[in-house]
Amino acid sequence: MLSYLWNQLIRSGGVFVRTIRAFFTRRLTGVTARVRRATNFSRNATRMATASVQSAVSVAQGPTRREDYVETSRLLISKALLLKIFLGVIAAGLILYFLVWPFVLSNFFTARFVVGDGRISSWSGRVVVYADAGKTQPLYAGRLENGVLQGRGEEYDENGLLAYEGWFQDGMRAGNGTAYEDGVMVYSGQFVAGAYEGTGTAYADGRMVYTGQFVAGVYEGRGKLYEDGALQYEGSFQDGTASGSGTAYYASGTVSYSGQFHNGLPEGTGTAYDEDGQVLYTGGFAAGAYHGSGTLYLPEGGTLEAEFADGDPQGVVRWNRDGRLYYEGGWNGAQSSGFGTLYSQSGAVLYAGQLSGGTLDGNWLLGLTATQLRAALGEDNTRNVSNADGFLIVSDALGLAALCSYQTQAEESQVYAVYLFQPEEEWIRLLPGMERVSLPTWPEDTESWSGQLRFQPPTGVALEAGTYHGQVFSTSESRATILYASGEESVSLLLEWTRLGALPDDGMDGVSDGSSAGGDGRLEAFLEILDLLETNGAGTQATQNPYYGTAPVASALSACQSLEQANRLIEAMLDYWEQSERQSALEENLTRTQALLEEARAAQSMGQGDAGAVADLEAEEAALQGEIQSCITQRKKAEVQAKAVADVTPASYALEELLLFFDPTQQDVSQLAQVAVAYAQSAGQTVDANAVTAQVKTELIDLAEADVHIQSALSAYQSAAASVRTAAGEFAMGRGSKTAWYEALSAQADARAELCAALAAFTSRANTLNQTTGGWVSRTFAWYDDILSPLFQSAAEEAVGSPSVGGSPFAA
Structure with missing residues (x-):
C-alpha cells in the first residue's frame, strides 16, 4: 500500500514538474526577452508592482474554467496556485537579497x-x-x-x-x-x-x-x-x-x-x-619681561614707578615709600644711581644731586662749592655749625654734614669732607647695609684697610665719639671711611668722604655761624683779612688815609703867630680832613662799583646779564665820580686857606689828631660863663654877664646838637659794620653774593664818612667855645693847651694895650 502511494506520488510529481516546465517554458521565453530589454531594475519596479497586483486579483478570484488548471494524468493543478507559488518565491528572494541579507551582513x-x-x-x-x-x-x-x-x-x-x-x-x-x-x-x-x-x-x-x-x-x-x-x-x-x-x-x-x-x-x-600672592609688578610686558610703563613692588615695601626695558627700570624712576614719593631720578639695577632727588615725608626736597650705589655720590659732593652744596640740599634745609677747620653745612633731615673752607675773593668756599649718618627720623636710608644701599664702587687703584678706629665726630654729626670697627678706602684724590657698631660689617653707622690735602690756611683760629657774626674771634680775624673792620677798603687802616700824612698837627700849629691864625688853621685842617675821608670812602665805593660793573658787562656779553643792572651801575659810577671831583675841589680850597694862614700844607699832617670829643651836657653853664667873663675882663673889656651867659649857653647847645649827630652817625656806622660782618660771613660760607657784600661795604664807607663829618663839626664848635672861654676847652681836655694857651695870653695882653675896634661883643 505504502509502495503504491509512493509510486503514485512520484508519478504525480513527475507530471507536476513536466507540467510546470511546459507552462513556464512558454512564459519564461517572454520574460527573458523582457529582462534582456530591461537595463535597470528600478525602471520596471512600477510595472512589476502592477502585474503583481493584477496577478493577485486574478488569483483571488479563483479558477472558474478548465483552462485555469494545468491538467496532468491524474491531477488538475490551478494555474493561479502555481503563479502564487512562483511569485512568492521571487518575492522571498528579493526580500532576502535586498533587505534581510544587507541587514544581517551590516549588523x-x-x-x-x-x-x-x-x-x-x-x-x-x-x-x-x-x-x-x-x-x-x-x-x-x-x-x-x-x-x-x-x-x-x-x-x-x-x-x-x-x-x-x-x-x-x-x-x-x-x-x-x-x-x-x-x-x-x-x-x-x-x-x-x-x-x-x-x-x-x-x-x-x-x-x-x-x-x-x-x-x-x-x-x-x-x-x-x-x-x-x-x-x-x-x-x-x-x-x-x-x-x-x-x-x-x-x-x-x-x-x-x-x-x-x-x-x-x-x-x-x-x-x-x-x-x-603678593604683587611683584603691574604694567607693561614684552616677551615675558617688564617693558613699558609699570610699577615694581619692592620686597621691603614701597613701589617703583618707571619705564622698563628688558625687565629693568630705565631713565627716571619714582620710588614711593609708605604711599609717599621718596626718590625720583636715575636707577641702575636695584639701586638709585645718577642724578636724582630725595624727598621728605612732607614732600619737601632734601637732596637733588648725584647718587651711586643707592647712596649719595661722595666724590661728586667733594667737587662742589658751598653754594652748589646748599643748592643740592635746599637752602631752607641747612644750618651752619662752627668748626675748628672751617664751617659745617648740616642737613639734619638728610643726616649729612659737610666741612667747607671759607670763601675768599680769590676762591669760593669748597667742600672738603662729607659725613653721612642716620638722621633722627628713619625715613631717609642712605647708609651702606640698608635696603638697596651698597658700598660705593672703588677705582682699581683703591687701597683698603679695616680695623678699629677712634672717631671724634665734628659738631653737627649725630654720632658719639668712640672706637668703632671701620673700613678705609683710599684713592689718589680722596678717602672714604665706613664705621660699624661692631666687627660685623652689616648696617653702617657713618660714611665719610674726605678730600686729600689740608684746608687752605686762612690764618684764622675760630669759626662762627654767619648768623652770629661779630662776637667770634675767628670771623673777626677773617674780616680783618678781608679789609673790612675799621678799614678804608684799600687794605690800610682809616688813619692811613692817602690824602694826609703822619706829621704831628702840633708842629703846624706852632707856626701860628696869633690866636686868629691858629683858629683859622684849625678850621682849614678840619675841612681838609673831612673832605679827605669823604673822598676816600667815595673812591672805595667807586672801586667796588667798577668791579661789579665789569662783571655785569661780562655776564651781559655772554647773554646772562641784565641790561638794567648794567645801566644802574654805570649811573652810580658817574655819580660817584662827580662827588669825588667835588671833594677834590673842597680839599684844594682848604689847602689854599691853610697855606695862606700859616704857609702849612695839610696833606703832610696826621689830621685826625685834631679831633676832640667830650660830653657837652655834663658842663656847668654858669662856671663857663664866669670863665668867659673873666677872660674878657682880662683883655680889658667891659662885659655884660647876661650876654656872656647866653653866648656860652648857645655854644653848648650847638655842641650838644653836634654830639647827637655823632651818636647817630656812630650808631649808623656800627649797624653798617655789623651788616658788613654778616654779609662777609655769608659770602665766606658761600651763602651770600659778592654784590650784597660790596653793597654792605659801600654803606659802611658812607657811614664812616658821615661819622667823620660829625666829628669834624663837633671839633669846630668845640674850638668856637674854646675861643669864647679863653682856652678853657684846651686846658680842660689837654687839646693843644701848650700851644694855644700862650696865644690866648698874648691876645689878651694885646687887647689891653690896643682895644679892638668896635669893642667886645660882651660890652655893656
Whole structure:
C-alpha cells in the first residue's frame, strides 16, 4: 500500500514538474526577452508592482474554467496556485537579497579585507581592513558607505596599535573621538576633517596637558594648560600658544601672572605675583619681561614707578615709600644711581644731586662749592655749625654734614669732607647695609684697610665719639671711611668722604655761624683779612688815609703867630680832613662799583646779564665820580686857606689828631660863663654877664646838637659794620653774593664818612667855645693847651694895650 502511494506520488510529481516546465517554458521565453530589454531594475519596479497586483486579483478570484488548471494524468493543478507559488518565491528572494541579507551582513557580520582589495572602494557595511595578507595588522575598522568610513570606527598605526577611536565622516575623523600614539591616549574631544577642533583635552605621557578649544589641530580660543598635572595657564590661545588675556600659575596653584599674553609669554598689560600672592609688578610686558610703563613692588615695601626695558627700570624712576614719593631720578639695577632727588615725608626736597650705589655720590659732593652744596640740599634745609677747620653745612633731615673752607675773593668756599649718618627720623636710608644701599664702587687703584678706629665726630654729626670697627678706602684724590657698631660689617653707622690735602690756611683760629657774626674771634680775624673792620677798603687802616700824612698837627700849629691864625688853621685842617675821608670812602665805593660793573658787562656779553643792572651801575659810577671831583675841589680850597694862614700844607699832617670829643651836657653853664667873663675882663673889656651867659649857653647847645649827630652817625656806622660782618660771613660760607657784600661795604664807607663829618663839626664848635672861654676847652681836655694857651695870653695882653675896634661883643 505504502509502495503504491509512493509510486503514485512520484508519478504525480513527475507530471507536476513536466507540467510546470511546459507552462513556464512558454512564459519564461517572454520574460527573458523582457529582462534582456530591461537595463535597470528600478525602471520596471512600477510595472512589476502592477502585474503583481493584477496577478493577485486574478488569483483571488479563483479558477472558474478548465483552462485555469494545468491538467496532468491524474491531477488538475490551478494555474493561479502555481503563479502564487512562483511569485512568492521571487518575492522571498528579493526580500532576502535586498533587505534581510544587507541587514544581517551590516549588523551581524563584518567583512574583512586586505588593503588594496578592489571591493573596498564600493563596499558598504562593517569592515576590518588589514595591512597584511595574513590579516593580523588592522589598519581601520568601522562601517563603510560606498567604500568610505562613516559613523563610529577605529584606526590603527603601523604596529597595529589603536590610533583613533570615535566618529568618522566621509572617511575623516569628525565628531567626538580619542586619538592615541603608540597606544597611549594623546587627545580626547572633538574632531573636524581629521584634526582636533572644538572642545577637547590633550595628553602627554598619559597626563593631561591641555583642555579647552582647538582649531585645525592647535590650541585656539579659551583653554587650560597643565604641567606635571598642575594648572599652568588658563586663558586665551592663538596658534597653539597662550595669546590674549589669561592667567599663569605657579606649581603650587597660586597665580603668578594675570594679564595679556603673546606667543606664550606675558606681553601687553598685566600683573605679576610671587608665590605668596603678593604683587611683584603691574604694567607693561614684552616677551615675558617688564617693558613699558609699570610699577615694581619692592620686597621691603614701597613701589617703583618707571619705564622698563628688558625687565629693568630705565631713565627716571619714582620710588614711593609708605604711599609717599621718596626718590625720583636715575636707577641702575636695584639701586638709585645718577642724578636724582630725595624727598621728605612732607614732600619737601632734601637732596637733588648725584647718587651711586643707592647712596649719595661722595666724590661728586667733594667737587662742589658751598653754594652748589646748599643748592643740592635746599637752602631752607641747612644750618651752619662752627668748626675748628672751617664751617659745617648740616642737613639734619638728610643726616649729612659737610666741612667747607671759607670763601675768599680769590676762591669760593669748597667742600672738603662729607659725613653721612642716620638722621633722627628713619625715613631717609642712605647708609651702606640698608635696603638697596651698597658700598660705593672703588677705582682699581683703591687701597683698603679695616680695623678699629677712634672717631671724634665734628659738631653737627649725630654720632658719639668712640672706637668703632671701620673700613678705609683710599684713592689718589680722596678717602672714604665706613664705621660699624661692631666687627660685623652689616648696617653702617657713618660714611665719610674726605678730600686729600689740608684746608687752605686762612690764618684764622675760630669759626662762627654767619648768623652770629661779630662776637667770634675767628670771623673777626677773617674780616680783618678781608679789609673790612675799621678799614678804608684799600687794605690800610682809616688813619692811613692817602690824602694826609703822619706829621704831628702840633708842629703846624706852632707856626701860628696869633690866636686868629691858629683858629683859622684849625678850621682849614678840619675841612681838609673831612673832605679827605669823604673822598676816600667815595673812591672805595667807586672801586667796588667798577668791579661789579665789569662783571655785569661780562655776564651781559655772554647773554646772562641784565641790561638794567648794567645801566644802574654805570649811573652810580658817574655819580660817584662827580662827588669825588667835588671833594677834590673842597680839599684844594682848604689847602689854599691853610697855606695862606700859616704857609702849612695839610696833606703832610696826621689830621685826625685834631679831633676832640667830650660830653657837652655834663658842663656847668654858669662856671663857663664866669670863665668867659673873666677872660674878657682880662683883655680889658667891659662885659655884660647876661650876654656872656647866653653866648656860652648857645655854644653848648650847638655842641650838644653836634654830639647827637655823632651818636647817630656812630650808631649808623656800627649797624653798617655789623651788616658788613654778616654779609662777609655769608659770602665766606658761600651763602651770600659778592654784590650784597660790596653793597654792605659801600654803606659802611658812607657811614664812616658821615661819622667823620660829625666829628669834624663837633671839633669846630668845640674850638668856637674854646675861643669864647679863653682856652678853657684846651686846658680842660689837654687839646693843644701848650700851644694855644700862650696865644690866648698874648691876645689878651694885646687887647689891653690896643682895644679892638668896635669893642667886645660882651660890652655893656
